[in-house]
Amino acid sequence: MTYATAPILRRKLAPLVLLAMVTVLALVGCSNLGEFDEEGVARQAERYYAEKYGDDARVVDVWEDRSYALFGYRSSGRAFCTMSDGQTVLVDFEDGVVGDNRQQDEVTAAYEQRFREELEGCCERLGDAGCDVASVTVNGVPLEEDGFFEGCISTYYWPEDPAGEKNGEVETTVEQSASFFYARYTGDDSFFEQEASRVSLGVPYVEIELSGADADYADGFPTDVPETPAWVAPIEGACRALLPLTDGDAETRVVVYQAGCRDGVPEDTDAAVLSDAENGKLGELSPFDDSDTGADDIGSWLIVEWFPVGKGVYVTSDECGVRLRTGDVELETVESPVSLEELQESGSLERFDEREFAPGAFEAYSLAVAPDLFARLPESVRDKGWFNIRLAYDNQDPQTGLAELGVTPGGLAPTLYRVEKNPAAEDVDSAPPYEVIAMRTETLANGFQYSEPELFADAPTLLVRM
Numbered sequence: 001m002t003y004a005t006a007p008i009l010r011r012k013l014a015p016l017v018l019l020a021m022v023t024v025l026a027l028v029g030c031s032n033l034g035e036f037d038e039e040g041v042a043r044q045a046e047r048y049y050a051e052k053y054g055d056d057a058r059v060v061d062v063w064e065d066r067s068y069a070l071f072g073y074r075s076s077g078r079a080f081c082t083m084s085d086g087q088t089v090l091v092d093f094e095d096g097v098v099g100d101n102r103q104q105d106e107v108t109a110a111y112e113q114r115f116r117e118e119l120e121g122c123c124e125r126l127g128d129a130g131c132d133v134a135s136v137t138v139n140g141v142p143l144e145e146d147g148f149f150e151g152c153i154s155t156y157y158w159p160e161d162p163a164g165e166k167n168g169e170v171e172t173t174v175e176q177s178a179s180f181f182y183a184r185y186t187g188d189d190s191f192f193e194q195e196a197s198r199v200s201l202g203v204p205y206v207e208i209e210l211s212g213a214d215a216d217y218a219d220g221f222p223t224d225v226p227e228t229p230a231w232v233a234p235i236e237g238a239c240r241a242l243l244p245l246t247d248g249d250a251e252t253r254v255v256v257y258q259a260g261c262r263d264g265v266p267e268d269t270d271a272a273v274l275s276d277a278e279n280g281k282l283g284e285l286s287p288f289d290d291s292d293t294g295a296d297d298i299g300s301w302l303i304v305e306w307f308p309v310g311k312g313v314y315v316t317s318d319e320c321g322v323r324l325r326t327g328d329v330e331l332e333t334v335e336s337p338v339s340l341e342e343l344q345e346s347g348s349l350e351r352f353d354e355r356e357f358a359p360g361a362f363e364a365y366s367l368a369v370a371p372d373l374f375a376r377l378p379e380s381v382r383d384k385g386w387f388n389i390r391l392a393y394d395n396q397d398p399q400t401g402l403a404e405l406g407v408t409p410g411g412l413a414p415t416l417y418r419v420e421k422n423p424a425a426e427d428v429d430s431a432p433p434y435e436v437i438a439m440r441t442e443t444l445a446n447g448f449q450y451s452e453p454e455l456f457a458d459a460p461t462l463l464v465r466m
Contacts, residue, residue, distance in 0.1 A: 035075065036093050038062050045081035045089035048097040052184050057083040063158055080158045090156060090180045099154065099180035099198070107185045112149045114192065114245065115204065119143055122238035129230040130213030134259035137207045152202035153179045196247040203287065204252050208235070210282070211259040219446035220261030220280030221392075222316075225305040231256060232301065235285060239298040250287035250298045258282055261445060279445045286320035300378070311365065311465075312397030313416070318388040318452060321378045328373050329389075329455065331463075336364030338419065338434060340466050348422075348434040355438065357466050358414035361407045365416075367391075368460035386456045391416070392448040393439060400465075415439050415449055416463045 042059040049057055060083065065076040078098070081089040090098040115138065123133045141148035160174040183194035214229035239252050261280025287299040300321035306314045307324070309331040317324040340362050343349050349357075374382055381387050393416050395402070395409040402409055418437040425431040439451040453461060 041079050041091045044091050057085045060084050099182040101178035101180055103185050104179040107181050108149050108153055118238045118241050122234050125234035131210045131231050132212045134209040139205050154200050155179050192245055201251045206254045209257045209259040215258050220258045221306055221446050222304050223306050254285040256282040312394040312400040314392040316390050318390045322387045328370050330368055332366045334364050334366045346432050348432040348436050356413040358407055360405055361414035361465050363465045365463040366460040367463055369455050374457045386454045389455050390452055392450045394448045414465050416465055419462045419464050
């Protein structure tokens with residue numbers, strides 16, 4: 001027994017020993033902390049600070065910025081230099097000084113004022129276009145209030161007590177942050193030009209609530225929307241006017257809502273809407289989407305326009321750069337590859353035990369894009385082969401044909417489910433053969449059920465009504 005057991009024990013331990021050795025090697029080889037010229041970095045910081053402010057402040061501590069990598073930390077290639085006056089200078093090991101935080105409050109306020117002036121001009125131009133502006137917020141803060149850029153512009157983070165952590169005296173996860181600017185601000189607008197290639201505004205998130213021209217739809221459900229709504233040009237003009245602040249790089253994201261519809265139920269409807277049901281969205285300008293259509297230098301537009309595809313189903317794009325119109329998406333009644341009984345017996349509907357089904361309404365549909373649609377979409381969308389949509393369903397619509405089937409709709413029954421083959425079923429015996437995705441339990445302001453699926457270039461979406 002002794003001779004038989006020993007080799008087995010060694011074989012069991014060998015992988016553990018190997019793993020331990022690999023881990024140690026990885027920990028040693030992964031970290032490059034401390035591999036920089038600390039004195040040279042300190043001299044850069046002091047020289048920059050003296051030239052900028054005329055002060056002789058000295059560096060009293062250097063904290064090397066780090067990021068977590070596999071098995072340990074790696075240097076981020078930067079260091080925070082604490083000056084004798086309590087301010088901080090950030091130095092990049094390759095590119096030199098990034099900036100300091102001494103003027104962060106007044107510089108942030110200056111950027112806020114420039115941003116506010118452009119958006120106030122935008123509001124005036126919206127009024128000229130026949131739109132009434134109900135509210136404007138930036139990063140959730142009303143435009144007329146201060147602080148909407150606080151903690152957003154050119155912000156970096158480092159430990160609250162870097163000196164203690166560096167010396168092994170304390171291990172802390174508490175961070176402090178600051179905004180770092182290279183040029184000195186003296187109140188002159190030339191500062192913005194000097195800082196433009198360095199600054200990051202942190203992608204300002206602007207929300208505008210409108211009424212008036214192309215912004216008044218029943219229950220905040222846009223239909224028959226013009227090719228270019230009246231509010232588009234004023235918003236584009238403001239975003240282009242902001243480009244010089246960031247050296248021509250688009251950063252501003254704008255979401256437009258119909259006034260009175262965004263946060264709940266419009267006053268003229270009795271529909272019960274939960275707070276997370278998005279209502280009244282008219283459009284969105286995203287700076288992230290590079291496309292060969294849309295607003296080009298400032299991003300791509302999403303224009304919300306709901307259109308019917310039959311059987312009580314409505315569709316709108318939910319992706320910037322993709323504008324959908326009647327005929328771009330088609331709904332067709334098809335023979336279902338699976339029955340309600342098969343879905344129930346296979347366990348595919350176990351997650352929906354609390355839902356009420358309408359067996360008499362069972363019907364399957366294929367939702368697909370028109371054959372030529374993807375050829376007209378931006379290259380980025382063509383490359384990935386799919387885009388996001390929003391799907392709405394009115395089970396009270398006579399086109400559903402439920403009356404002829406003797407089915408009386410009520411609440412969420414019947415509703416539409418997306419049905420897909422479950423890829424996990426091939427490898428896991430207990431996995432159900434189908435993946436079933438329900439529409440949301442809350443509704444839009446007009447009482448329509450809704451969901452947020454994707455549409456693919458090469459495969460239709462299977463919808464089952466039950």
